[in-house]
Amino acid sequence: MRVEMFTFLVAAMICLGGALGVVLLRNTVHNALSLVATLFGIAVLFMAQGAYFLAAVQVIVYAGAIVILFLFVIMLLGVDRATKMGVDPIVGQRPAAVIAGLAILGMSLVALLAGPEVVTGASGTTAAVTSEVPDVNQLGRVLFTDYVFAFEITAILLTVAVVGAVVLVRRSAGEPEDSDEFPEGTAADELAAQRALEDEWDDDAAVDGPTGEDDLEPYAEEVEP
Amino acid sequence: MTLAQIEVGLTPAWYLVLAAMIFAIGAVGLLIRRNPLVMFMCVELMLNAVTLTFVSFSRALDDVGGQVFVFFVLVVAAAEVVVGLALVVAIMRRRQGADADDLSLMRG
Structure with missing residues (x-):
């Protein structure tokens, strides 16, 4: 019990510190x-409660995929913009938000700690957690029997999310390129402008400058027939 | 009274209180921050607090169903982040440095 208490306290500190950092x-x-710190702390708490598979999934999916996605988007949009916390667009929103948060916390704590019994309800209606069978087996058995429809709908949800993301970030035909990334146009635009400038210069040179016989020779061949 | 008697046992309530605290921090962050990315991170915090609650109840009630629900919450969180970040990228491409307050196009 002492070991679990110690684990809990350390993980709780990591979780709360990470949450405040976010x-x-x-x-x-x-x-x-x-956010990674908080997710790791929660994975540790999962493991302390015997949900080993979920702890692994938590680290792989959250820390490995979702936070990396966040970091990709942050890098894509530019990291140099630090947020200015001073301005308050709606007057008194921040204090109201803090009061609302404290109210949420207070209500949950009262609901949790008021009664003598914290956890009520029927125990083990789906399947009991036993330590004899690995929890992956138990989870898989329940997932593919009792919750199989929800599982299938999950597949549809993920497909819809992927298609939606692709549609959202797709650039339609007439839309200009990123003005953020290329302030003076894309590389193709720049090359075209350069070529136009060179052509103009050549034309000017052809009109104004003294032209020797050698310069005109390629044109002469074309003109002759 | 010896030290062993003072020592409180680690009941499920401890985990639930911790989850409530993380949830409250996430809710406050969602309300006070302006950056859409940070707001999404706060939503992740709240979802994680709920998953911690699910696992605690799963152990307290001796029921695997709670752990299965954590699975579904994880999937929904992943889908939500994918679509949300795609929206953020699409908005940021059209206008620079959009905070949540600047996006008032749909205000009636």
Whole structure:
């Protein structure tokens, strides 16, 4: 019991510190890294409660995929923009938000700690957690029997999400390129402009400058027939 | 009274209180931050608090169903992040440095 208490306290500190970091730090990259700390802490708590498979999935999916996605988008949009926390567009929103958060916390704590019994309800209606069978087996058995429809709908949800993401970030035909990334147009535009400038210069030179016989020779061949 | 008697046992309530605290921090962050990315991170915090609650109840009630629900919450969170970040990228491409307050096109 002491070991579990120690584990819980350390993981809880990591979780709360990370959560506060997500909310309070100004740099977006630091926010994402604090989120990783919280996710790791929660994975540790999963493991302390015997949900080994979920702890692994938590680390792989959240820390490995979702936070990396966040970091990709942060890098894509530019990291140099630190958020200005001083301005308050709606007057008194921040204090109201903090009060609302404290109210949420207070209500949950009262609901949790008021009664003598925290956990009520029927136990083990789906399938009991036993330590004899690995939890992956138990999860798989329940997932593919009792929750098989929800599981199938999950597949549809993921497909819709992928298609939606592709449609959202697709550039339609007439739309200009990123003005953020290429302030003076894309590389293709720049090359075309350069070529036009050179052509103009050549034309000017042909009109104004003294032209020797050698310069005209290629044209002469074309003109003759 | 010896030290062993003072020592409190680690009941499920501890985990639930921790989850409530993380949820409250996430909710406050969602309300006070302007950056859409940070707001999404706060939503992730709240979802994680709920998954922690699910696992705690799963163990307290001796029921695998809670762990299965964590699975579904994970999938929904992944889908939500994918679509949300695609929206953020699409918005940021059209206008620079959009905070949540600048996006008032749909205000009635």
